[in-house]
Amino acid sequence: MADHLKLRLPDCAPETAARSAGWSALALCYGLLVTLVLAGLGWVYFGFTYRGDHLRASDYHYPEDYRPACAGGLGAVADHERAPTAAGLHFSVTTPRNYRADFAHPLLVVWAPSGLSEQLSERFTGLTGAATERGFIVVYSRSVPLGEKALRALAEIPAAAMAKWCIDPARVAYTGHSDGGTVSNALAVLPGLDRRPAVIAPSAMGMQAQDMAAFACPAPTPVMLMHNQGDHHFPDYGVGVANWWARCNGCSTHLDAAGFADCEAFSGCVAPTLLCRAPGGHAHWPGFEHRVIEFIDGVMPR
Structure with missing residues (x-):
């Protein structure tokens, strides 16, 4: 062996x-x-993604002569506070760091790109610091698969925020990238909703001119439509949708240089209507290049 x-x-x-x-x-x-x-x-x-001060709330310089709202005050400082809607959709809320419960704040809702949580959507767009510095309460939604039922459920998020914080319902703005851009645009035109945004700034959305043909014009709405020059995922979708909004906002077809980088403004509009085309592909968020918060704040009703 x-x-x-x-x-x-x-x-x-x-x-x-x-x-x-x-x-x-x-x-x-x-x-x-x-x-x-x-x-x-x-x-x-x-x-x-953005980091640091982009994700931190700023102080807001409240006007000394504002008229108190939300009798008795509503809500408290929120630092990325998570909340659900009645339908179980998730979102986060951040207020100015020195939040006043009796001031009617403007609301910025940032709709998420496909597959992103509210936290990742914030890191992708980085709007918290700039928006809270201008007095906005900022809401980031969580992505859900899109369809009409989902869109109508997402439309309840602003109301859920208004129930807990002092927000002026006439001063609500929507922005977002890709699916978030689609939601921003769709909720401004979808019939039968209780409220519509005062301003929209969709980026890289998946709606095009033929989709818009199914909708009636809403009340004149300031629009900054962002669609990158190299977006091969939704090539040239932004141009047709911008033309649709220009018609609804009473603009001529003539475009002038706007005061925002890589943006053109339709002339003669009842409400400002901009088409912005930065270099870059579908994955690039151009909000800071176009100074989207400055645009939204500048056209927001007072």
Whole structure:
């Protein structure tokens, strides 16, 4: 038996070594794959997200002569406070850091791109600091698969925020990117809703001119329509929708240079109507290039 084992051991050694080498190579391949995936995620995170002051609430310089609203005061300072609607849709709320419960604040709702939570949507758009500095209460929604039923459910988010914080219902703005842009635009025209936004600034939305043909014009609405020049996912969708809004807002077809980078303004409008086309593809959020918060604040009813 000992002699037999001695004879067999040399035969087995090369096979064992080969198997061990194979597993080592496989482990190395998996290790490299994981490293590449993590590096890719890191590149996406640092290349496409905002951090620091972009995500922190700012103080707002409240006017000294404002007329108190929300009798007795409503709500308190909120720092990324999470809340659901009656239908179970999730959103987060951030107020100015020095929030006053008797001041009727404007509301900015940022609708999420497909697949993003309210936290990731905030990191992607980075609007919290700039918006709260101008007195906005900021709401970030969580993404849901879109359809008419989902859109009508999402439309309840502003009311849910108004029930807990002092918000002027006539001063509500919508923005968002990709699916978030689609929601911003759709909720401004979808019939049968209890409220509509006072201002919209959709980016990279998936609606186009032929979709808009099914809707009647709402009341004149200031619009900053952002659609990047290199958006090959929804190529040139923004132009047709901008023309639809220009018609509804009583504009001529003539475009002039606007006071915002890479933006043109339709002339003769009852409500400002801008078409903004920054360099970049579908994944690029151009809000800061176009100074979207400055636009929204500037055209918001007072």
